[in-house]
Amino acid sequence: MGIGENLRQQLAAKALKRQLERATAAAAAPGAPDPRAAQTAHLVSPRERFESMPQYQQVRLMREMGARLRVESPFFRVHEGIAGATTRIDGREYVNFANYSYLGFAGDPVVVARTKAAVDRYGTSASASRIVAGERPVHRELEHALASLYETDDCLAFVSGHATNVTVIDTLFGPGDLVVHDSLAHNSILMGAQLSGAKRLSFAHNDWQALDELLARVRGDYRNVLIAIEGLYSMDGDFPDLQRFCEVKERHGGFLMVDEAHSLGVLGATGKGIREQCGVESARVDLWMGTMSKTLAGCGGFIAGCQPLVDMLRYLAPGFTYSVGLAPSLAEASLAALECMLAEPERVARLQARGRQFLTEARAAGLDTGTSEGFAVVPVITGSSVKAAQWANSLFDEGINVQPIFYPAVEEKAARLRFFICSTHEPEQITRAVRALAQLAGRRVS
Known part of the structure; x- marks a missing residue:
């Protein structure tokens, strides 16, 4: 991606973020009732009334952000079987880091x-x-x-x-x-x-x-x-x-x-x-x-x-x-x-070992893992919602499924990919994911 295109995306993201902040504030504010609204409500379709709600404006703006930035939504992907350390989506197998079955019992x-x-x-x-x-x-x-x-x-x-x-x-x-x-x-x-x-x-x-x-x-x-x-x-x-x-x-x-x-x-x-x-x-x-x-x-x-x-x-x-x-x-x-x-306490020991491995390798690669202690949950902070979404989709193309977290769920500067580690992950799957992340971040991995 060229410097000009990257700058355009950043400016567009900031503009949409400001709009989203206004819509979020409007949705949270109680607001004074408009007596004219009740008198004319029957003239407006239920669909139009729903579309006018500030909550819907939040959803619309989030969709618009993805479209403007040309970032495919990473959400609501359909898993075709048991989702564990690996999963199948659209007929392809992925290493899966979007899964809370920490000890592998969902499907045991x-x-x-x-x-x-x-x-x-x-x-x-x-x-x-x-x-x-x-x-x-x-x-x-x-x-x-x-x-x-x-x-x-x-x-x-x-x-x-x-x-x-x-x-x-x-x-x-x-x-x-x-x-x-x-x-x-x-x-x-x-x-x-x-x-x-x-x-x-x-x-x-x-x-x-x-x-x-x-x-x-x-x-x-x-x-x-x-x-x-x-x-x-x-x-x-x-x-x-x-x-x-x-x-x-x-x-x-x-x-x-x-x-x-x-x-x-x-x-x-x-x-x-x-x-x-x-x-x-x-x-x-x-x-x-x-x-x-x-x-x-x-x-x-x-x-x-x-x-x-x-x-x-x-x-x-x-x-x-x-x-x-x-x-x-x-x-x-x-x-x-x-x-x-x-x-089977060995499952717990294996989970903790896998979490430590991910954290150690990610930090060695120069990735920002925040305050994670390496127990099952390890974020990789990108500092940008756009970058978090782009990295998630790039990893998906490489056969790695991980979900991005971005504004307003976290502050914009804290946007991240969130990796959930399970006892059923293999060491090589973790190393593969960290190496792919390092490449995206422009880091060298020994």
């Missing part, structure tokens, strides 16, 4: 066989909320196994990981309370805090001292305080000093919630997550949250904790009481994956 023969048996026994759906008519033995078996893993009184499984955070925070906290979270916390945590009506504040990423100083100033203004952090951050691949965060929580009399969506099966010698990695007793964390769609090869989320907590959620959380129960076959899949994880 043992997990698949038990899932099929559960379908034969229970059918395909719980068909109703568990509190009404949807309970199956496998639900409680999974919850008991997770409670045992976390050394807690009990556990409750939800049908969606995102909904777990939203409904749990919304149920437990409200006006007069404070939810304080890491600045890079997942959208589900932000949405839960927003819906709860509690005051929401953030602190600098992984900065327990900033949290301590914040709570020292404001703790006395609130009834209950929830501190929400993650076990492994899926954008950056780093993790907090859990010991320090527990100390801050205890000093200020708050509740600590740890989202282990990406750390269960990844951190710790046997995959028990951040508490094993940091040597912290389970009871020092009040709400252990996790998902079943990654290491546990199923779908849904869970909360593990003391009995009063789980009892409240079981009877009062709308995302549980008014939602269909987790499909029994998916509960069985996650139960099987959990049992296999505990029986």
Whole structure:
């Protein structure tokens, strides 16, 4: 690509970014109602009214950005079979780094066989909320196994990981309370805090001292305080000093919630997550949250904790009481994956070795991997949304599937490719990917 063409693309990207920022701000702002709109609404088609919404303008501008920059969308590609360390798209096999099956259980023969048996026994759906008519033995078996893993009184499984955070925070906290979270916390945590009506504040990423100083100033203004952090951050691949965060929580009399969506099966010698990695007793964390769609090869989320907590959620959380129960076959899949994880710690060791390999080789090649610790998630920061999309498509042409992350999901200067490493990746696949990246970046690899 010539210098002139590259400059043209950069200018076009900046112009579209400004438009997207305005559309995003308009979508977020409540705005005053226009009394004339109701009077003329019947004269405008529903399609036109949807198209006029600022949310649709966001989508339109994102599509326009790709078209103007001549970058094919890397999203919503159709995988034709089991997506693991490799996958098949449009009849071609790719090395796959866009996959959360960290220990390779999504497609594992043992997990698949038990899932099929559960379908034969229970059918395909719980068909109703568990509190009404949807309970199956496998639900409680999974919850008991997770409670045992976390050394807690009990556990409750939800049908969606995102909904777990939203409904749990919304149920437990409200006006007069404070939810304080890491600045890079997942959208589900932000949405839960927003819906709860509690005051929401953030602190600098992984900065327990900033949290301590914040709570020292404001703790006395609130009834209950929830501190929400993650076990492994899926954008950056780093993790907090859990010991320090527990100390801050205890000093200020708050509740600590740890989202282990990406750390269960990844951190710790046997995959028990951040508490094993940091040597912290389970009871020092009040709400252990996790998902079943990654290491546990199923779908849904869970909360593990003391009995009063789980009892409240079981009877009062709308995302549980008014939602269909987790499909029994998916509960069985996650139960099987959990049992296999505990029986085969060598998978965890292999995953961690592969992650270290990727991080070491990428840094040796001069690639910017940010603050990643090399546990399953390694970003390669491009510094430009255009470059992230172009690199993703170039790698795809070379038979490597990886997803770009760009504005507004991250700041423009933090645009990146995000590599998810699994225990099933072979060392040569990792080396191949790093060499291809280095070529794109104009780096020499020895």
